[in-house]
Amino acid sequence: MTDELNPRGPHEPCDCEGEGSRRLFLGTAVAAVAGALTGCGKISREEFLQHNFRELSKDEVNSVIARLEQEYREKYGKEVHVGNEPPLPGVIFGYALDLSRCVGCRRCVYACVKENNQSRDPQIQWIRVLQMDKEDGVDLQHANQYYNPEEVPEEGHFYMPVQCQQCSNPPCVKVCPVGATWREKDGIVVVDYNWCIGCRYCMAACPYGARHFNWGEPHVPSADVNPETHYLGNRPRPKGVVEKCTFCIQRTRKGRYPACVEICPTGSRKFGNLLDPKSEIRYILENKRVFKFKEDLNTKPNFFYFYGV
Amino acid sequence: MSPLTTRSRSLAWGLSLLLALAPAALRAQAPPPPSADGSTPEGIQVPKPPFSEGIFPCTNCHDGKTVKLNTQRRQLKDMHEDIVLKHGPASRWCLDCHDAKDRDKLHLVSGEKIDFTVSYRLCGQCHGDKYRDWRVGVHGKRTGYWNGQKQYLLCVNCHNPHSPHFRPLKPLPPPTPPQLIQGTKGGSR
Ligand code: SF4
Ligand code: SF4
Numbered sequence: 001m002t003d004e005l006n007p008r009g010p011h012e013p014c015d016c017e018g019e020g021s022r023r024l025f026l027g028t029a030v031a032a033v034a035g036a037l038t039g040c041g042k043i044s045r046e047e048f049l050q051h052n053f054r055e056l057s058k059d060e061v062n063s064v065i066a067r068l069e070q071e072y073r074e075k076y077g078k079e080v081h082v083g084n085e086p087p088l089p090g091v092i093f094g095y096a097l098d099l100s101r102c103v104g105c106r107r108c109v110y111a112c113v114k115e116n117n118q119s120r121d122p123q124i125q126w127i128r129v130l131q132m133d134k135e136d137g138v139d140l141q142h143a144n145q146y147y148n149p150e151e152v153p154e155e156g157h158f159y160m161p162v163q164c165q166q167c168s169n170p171p172c173v174k175v176c177p178v179g180a181t182w183r184e185k186d187g188i189v190v191v192d193y194n195w196c197i198g199c200r201y202c203m204a205a206c207p208y209g210a211r212h213f214n215w216g217e218p219h220v221p222s223a224d225v226n227p228e229t230h231y232l233g234n235r236p237r238p239k240g241v242v243e244k245c246t247f248c249i250q251r252t253r254k255g256r257y258p259a260c261v262e263i264c265p266t267g268s269r270k271f272g273n274l275l276d277p278k279s280e281i282r283y284i285l286e287n288k289r290v291f292k293f294k295e296d297l298n299t300k301p302n303f304f305y306f307y308g309v
Numbered sequence: 310m311s312p313l314t315t316r317s318r319s320l321a322w323g324l325s326l327l328l329a330l331a332p333a334a335l336r337a338q339a340p341p342p343p344s345a346d347g348s349t350p351e352g353i354q355v356p357k358p359p360f361s362e363g364i365f366p367c368t369n370c371h372d373g374k375t376v377k378l379n380t381q382r383r384q385l386k387d388m389h390e391d392i393v394l395k396h397g398p399a400s401r402w403c404l405d406c407h408d409a410k411d412r413d414k415l416h417l418v419s420g421e422k423i424d425f426t427v428s429y430r431l432c433g434q435c436h437g438d439k440y441r442d443w444r445v446g447v448h449g450k451r452t453g454y455w456n457g458q459k460q461y462l463l464c465v466n467c468h469n470p471h472s473p474h475f476r477p478l479k480p481l482p483p484p485t486p487p488q489l490i491q492g493t494k495g496g497s498r
Contacts, residue, residue, distance in 0.1 A: 106481040151477035267450035279445035
C-alpha cells in the first residue's frame with residue numbers, strides 16, 4: 001500500500017501491529033475477547049459493544065455520535081458533524097435521469113466522491129457512467145465505463161450513469177445476515193457501517209453493482225473531508241465495510257437536492273418527493289417515457305430513467 | 310485468515326439477538342421545510358443573464374446618438390463581429406429579438422418589450438415544448454431545495470442565444486480498473 005497512514009504490505013490480511021492509543025483504552029477482558037474474535041485490536045471497546053443503530057435509544061445514539069465526532073476530530077484534525085436526521089413524514093424519494101441529455105462528462109461521479117467522503121485511495125466511486133451504442137440501446141454486453149475521449153458526447157453513443165436504485169424490494173437487504181442494511185421510511189436504503197460484518201453478500205445480491213467494499217483503509221485527505229455528514233450516509237467509513245449511494249441523505253433530509261443533481265451541467269438529473277403530485281419527479285413519471293433498469297428482476301427501484309425529448 | 314477479521318462482530322451479533330424485539334428508538338421531529346419565495350415577477354429565481362463583460366446596458370452606445378439606428382440587415386463590421394449567428398434560418402438577425410428602439414430590452418413577436426431577465430419568454434415562442442418542460446423543472450437544472458426555494462437557470466445560461474448548440478465537454482477521468490487499484494485484494498465491485 002502506498003498510503004503512508006497504513007504502512008503494511010498488501011498481503012497481510014489485517015492491521016495487527018497497530019496497537020495504538022485506542023487499544024490501550026480497552027478493558028483487559030473485552031480486549032482479549034475482541035482480540036480473539038477480530039484478530040486485531042483496531043476498534044474501541046464502545047464501538048465493539050455498540051448495538052445495531054435501529055435498536056439504540058436516543059441517549060445511546062447521542063453518545064455514539066459524540067464518540068464518532070471525537071474519533072474524526074483526532075483523525076482529521078477538524079470538526080466533523082455527524083447528523084442523524086430521521087425520514088421526513090410523507091416523503092418517499094424518487095430520482096429520474098434523462099438519457100436523452102446525459103453527455104457522459106462524469107461531473108456527477110466526482111461531485112459524489114467529494115460530497116460523500118468516498119475513499120480516494122483505494123478508489124471508490126458510487127456512480128458509474130456506462131457508454132453504450134445508440135444502435136444497440138441499453139445493452140450491458142456492450143457497455144463501456146472506461147471511455148476517455150477528448151470530448152463527449154461521442155457520435156453514435158449515449159450514456160447511462162448507474163448508482164444505487166434505492167429498490168423498494170431490495171435484494172441486498174434480504175440477504176444481509178446481520179440486518180446491517182435496511183430500507184428507511186423515505187425509501188433510502190442505508191448501511192450501518194458499525195454493524196456491517198463485511199461479508200459482502202449484499203454486493204453479490206445487488207443486480208446493479210451499486211455496492212462497494214472498503215478492501216483497504218479508506219483514505220480521504222483531511223482538507224477534502226466534507227464535515228457535514230449523516231450517521232447512515234457520508235460519515236467517514238472504516239476498512240472492511242460496504243457502502244453505496246444514499247441519495248445524499250445528509251442533504252436531502254434537510255430539503256436540499258443531491259450533489260449529483262446540482263453539478264450536472266446538462267440538467268439530466270431530477271429528484272423529488274414521489275408522494276407530492278406537484279413535484280418535478282411526478283411530472284416526469286406522468287408525462288415522459290420512463291423505464292426502470294432491469295425491471296424484470298422485480299427490485300422495484302425508486303430510480304427511473306427517462307427520455308426528455 | 311478469513312476476510313471478516315477486522316470487522317467481525319460475532320459477539321455483538323449474539324448480544325443483539327437478545328434485543329432483536331426491542332422497539333426501534335423514537336426519532337426527533339423533522340424541522341419544517343424552508344418555504345418557497347421567488348423574486349422575479351413570476352416568482353422564479355434566476356441568475357443574472359450572462360452578458361459579456363461591460364456590454365450592458367446596451368444604451369451606453371445604442372442611445373440613438375452615439376450609434377445611429379440602422380435597421381438594414383447586414384454583416385456587422387465595426388462592433389459585435391465576434392458574434393457567430395448560428396440559430397435557426399439564415400434570415401435570422403439581431404433585431405428579430407433585440408428591440409431597435411429600446412436597446413436594453415428584447416421584444417416578443419407580439420411587439421411586447423421584455424427584460425433580459427425573462428428572456429425565456431422569448432425563447433419559448435419557438436421552443437414551446439422545452440419552455441413547458443423548463444417551467445415544471447424537467448428541462449434544465451434546478452438547484453437549492455427540492456421542497457422549497459429553487460434556483461433556476463435561464464435558457465441562455467447553458468445555450469449561447471446566438472449559437473445555442475450545447476458545446477461538447479472534456480470528460481473527467483475514467484475509473485481505475487480493479488486490477489490496478491493498489492493495496493487491495495481485488496476491486497471495489
Ligand atoms: S454530470 Fe450529468 S451529463 Fe455529466 S455524466 Fe453525470 S448525468 Fe451525465
Ligand atoms: S440498487 Fe442494489 S444496493 Fe441499491 S437498493 Fe437495489 S439492490 Fe440494494
